[in-house]
Amino acid sequence: MSKTLYTDDYKSEPYWLEGVTSLDVQDSTLPEKADVVVIGSGYTGLHTALQTARAGRKTVVIDKGNIGCGCSTRNGGQVSSSIKPDIEELTKFFGQDCAKAIRREGENALNWIETFIKDEAIDCDFERNGLYYAAHTPRHYELIARDTEILQREDGIEAFAVSEQDQRTELGSNAYFGGVVFPNHAALHAAKYHSALAKKVSDAAGLLVSHCNANSIVRHASSGDSQFSIKTSKGTIKARNVMIATNGYTGELTPWLQRRLIPIGSYVIATEPLAKEKIDSLFPTARPVCDTCKVVYYYRASPDRTRVLFGGRVSANETNPMVSAPRLHQQMCRIFPELEHTRISNSWTGTVSYTFDSMAHTGIFNGMHYALGYCGSGISLSSYLGMRAGQKIIEHADGATAFDNLPFPSRPLYRGKPWFLPAALN
Ligand SMILES: Cc1cc2nc3c(=O)[nH]c(=O)nc-3n(C[C@H](O)[C@H](O)[C@H](O)COP(=O)(O)OP(=O)(O)OC[C@H]3O[C@@H](n4cnc5c(N)ncnc54)[C@H](O)[C@@H]3O)c2cc1C
DSSP: OOTTTEEEEEESSOGGGTTOOOOOOTTOOOOSEEEEEEEOOSHHHHHHHHHHHHTTOOEEEEOSSSTTOSGGGTSOOEEOOOOOSOHHHHHHHHOHHHHHHHHHHHHHHHHHHHHHHHHTTOOSOOBOOOEEEEOSSHHHHHHHHHHHHHIIIIIOOOOEEEOTTTGGGTOSOSSSSOEEEETTOEEOOHHHHHHHHHHHHHHTTOEEEOSOOEEEEEEOSSOSSOOEEEEETTEEEEEEEEEEOOGGGOOTTSHHHHTTEEEEEEEEEEEOOOOHHHHHHHOSSSOOEEEOSSSOOEEEEOTTSSOEEEEEOOOSSOOOHHHHHHHHHHHHHHHOGGGTTOOEEEEEEEEEEEETTSOOEEEEETTEEEEEOOTTOOHHHHHHHHHHHHHHHTTOTTOOOTTBTOOOOOOTTOOSOOTTHHHHHO
């Protein structure tokens, strides 16, 4: 390990976990029966559980690792409206009304998460200061500036273009050719949000069981109180409802979903604390940044404005945080040359899941609910679709979404191992 690149207290763990109470429930035992078993303890699973537990359903959330060990404590904390395909593309597949409804759900999710955090008094540094979307070529600037007009006209989404000449008001870098500001996007502290959510589930009598791998699920013919038996590393539990909230970590437990999801690693570093003036010069506004590169770089100041958090994908094949750290550092210095001698305090990775139609999916298969496939930007959508899935389980009238049971494409011979990724990302 190069001494000059890393701080003495360097950790291959998310910066977000520093000082955040983790719900260590390693010793928790699995009951024999529940109304609802949620598999996966990230934002999706916890929001489902919060709905069902508060409705009085005996709810058990299991995770194969620590509670929240997946993306929900590893992300960049940029909260967007999350819908990747544009209105034209969606209209081609689903017709205009459905396309509009899907795009509206992105805005619904963003508005809803803000209301949820405020109403529940969650202390997670949530700030709605917008996002700067930076163009890495002049052609990309033209494209995104044009799309901005369409977004405003068709979707009513607030956005404005910033030319290369004016860019320094948004970003202390000459690496881009202008960009677009989405003033309604937001940012939060990933692990504070997750930890508060887990506590709320617990307070609502939801049981969190960590280090409990779901190995198989059997659906019984009779539809009584125990429609499902879930065999886990901590024993078997019977349940009336099952929610699959495994996103990028979806495995052989649910082959039907595994065939539809493309797991992709994303990598982040945090710098050592920097002088306030430096952070202010790099990030003159409080907006996080992402760019138009095919393999996107996303970065921001930490919520306390002491560090730079810089993320992206820097390897064709999956790698580890010690390999990704110097490469991310190099990219960060390409954008901010003055950070050349800045050391790295944390480097980490997590696995997101993409889908073949670049859309998140939610619905029911084999009687089990699911919500996943957020294509790399799922803080708001995983929270929102997880919440809606919970409402569906308790048969709440508001549970429906525009995403429900849309066709969920796979590819012939695809079994969940994306052999095509290195070529696709080049
Ligand atoms: C590095 C990185 C940066 C990101 N940045 C952003 C960002 O800035 N903005 C944004 O909106 N999104 C971002 N994301 C994506 C976002 O974090 C995810 O979309 C969101 O957290 C998904 O939540 P989830 O609950 O569906 O999945 P996760 O939080 O990944 O939870 C899934 C859980 O399922 C568990 N599990 C899987 N299989 C089993 C099993 N058989 N038995 C028991 N448990 C199981 C896993 O252990 C895991 O804990 C980022 C992701 C990463 C990795």
